Amino acid sequence: MATKQFIAMSIASPMVSVITCFYNEETFLEETILSVLAQTYTDWELLLVDDGSPDTSPAIAKRYADLYPDKIIYLQHEHHANKGVCKSRNLGVAKSRGNYIAYLDADDVWLPEKLQNQLNVFQQHPQATALLEASNYWYSWQSPQRSNVIIPIGSNEQDTLYHPPALILQLYPLGHGAAPCPSGMMVKRSVHQHILFVEDFIGPTAVYEDQAFLAQLYLHETIFVSSGCNNLYRQRQASQVFNVHQDGRYHRVRQYYLEWFAQYLNNHSIHNNEVNALLQKALLPYHHPLRFRVFHDIPSRIVRKIKRIARKLLNRVAA
Template sequence: MDAVQAAPAPMVSGIIIFLNGETYIEEAIQSVLAQTLTDWELILVDDGSTDGATAIARKYAEDYPGKIIYTEHPGHQNCGMSASRNAGLRLARGKYISFLDADDIWLPERLSHHVEILEAHPDVVMSMGPTLLWSSWSNPKEAARRPWMAADIPTELGLPVMTPFEPPIVAIGFLEKHGGNVPGICSLMVRREELLALGGFEDSFRTLYEDQVFFFKIGLNCRIIATDRILDYYRQHPGSACHQAGGMSGDAKMRPVFLEWLQDYLIDNGFKSRRLWKAFRGEMLRFDRPGLWRMQNIPSDIVDQFNVRTRRAVIFLLTPRFYTWLRRKLRLSVVDVTNVR
């Protein structure tokens, strides 16, 4: 460790956290080794693995001393995703931080592209890009049998590219348009000192929403820039952290915890933006009172056909399919109703 600390600090510290990821972790590490930018270190944080992932990670650290670093929690404990990212962050020495999950991969120009962006914009703290939801990696026979399950889907940020945004514009935009869903953490690069100044990750978020807490800390306080290049692949499989945490049911349990954290963070840090608070209240309403939220978002050309009392009945009792049927019956103009949920 002394030799590692004595070496010159790298441009980028990559951090991979893992828990029982023996099936995919080697591919993730190899994608880092294949980077066109070579001025990096890779920190492998073991979150209490009980499979062969620990041995794989240790072997890479032995083969690449000073370049790849293995670490674990005291007693080989499982401490959760946030605590593991923080453990990697404490060891990191790079000017920039990028995260890669053990079942995902970076394309070769992932680091060089984002370093180029941040070097050209010294007042920007974080760069981000779209991600490919990667299903085509799976068994070819399974893909042939169920081709709809093997389609790769690119995500979209919905932001102008190469345009620095002042805080909290990006955070507001994601609350308004994406329900608080944020870019994949493997698509981001952030300045290490600024992330440390903001306190890193929140250890209480062990699985779901740890990335959203991180994103909103940055988005509320720092300038952000976006690229339209897809340079990371987010593997879709039933053993992923999201699936293991319960999928949609886990999300429903953690959503109010995240929103409560966000509300406290906004209050404690004195955020006054009316648009920010309006966006936050809208998201609270969407989660806590979906009927009222749907009432606010029903297409106006349908709403105009009903008095207030009838509108409420429609909103609370009827399904999105009914709106489509009603539109046809009333011969109303075609308006997208897919967002009425």
């Protein structure tokens, strides 16, 4: 009897849970949903988490949930409240049933082979608990004359496994390599037994919510970095990232993240000399601005000026 119950549960539960949180995304949400429906791999569920949207995007989500009741689930917070993307993603995780969890931002699009390609990687590398892939920074959706740009993860070796804490040393915001976009990620369900999205990141600081989640992955999980690219990361001026840069809040938000990360390391008794050195360097302009200016900012400006002068002299000689 127990065996029959297990088989029934296995049949009912999808292999992959896709979590899409949305707030006022009536312009793009349908295109995002359609990109999941177009997946060549079909054993998935899509959880559409409404973060209190006052526009027509809840109606769009509900319509697709009604059309595909066995595949698409509409969720919202109590009283249709707006609680931020982290609480919304965690709600989706709590309600999900899949063995793997994938995230798709409500204005991004997946290519049809995304789920199949990433599941193939997990099958080939069973020790991996998380997968990160490149993203296609999508400009042409709005301006066909603009070229899209595929940004790989980091600048080091691709298609390989990384063990803690290698990626946190290499990738933004402590390292120089490009970090992944949520729409290019997939994790095993076991990851969410001890790692969730950090709900302290709300409002302007939500710009760093994915970095807070990724920092935990880098410190605790075995991660496969793929050179594949199966997602279109929509670039638009209305995005929160764009606005934070435009109105001068970037450094306040970055400082908030760095101080959260320092507290996280302390709370979890994580001591790594390389990680700590990079963190202290990143915090220097906020905690010790004069020292940063004297020993880092001014010398860097001088070096850049010398290089400009040298280039001009070389150009004159060549002429």
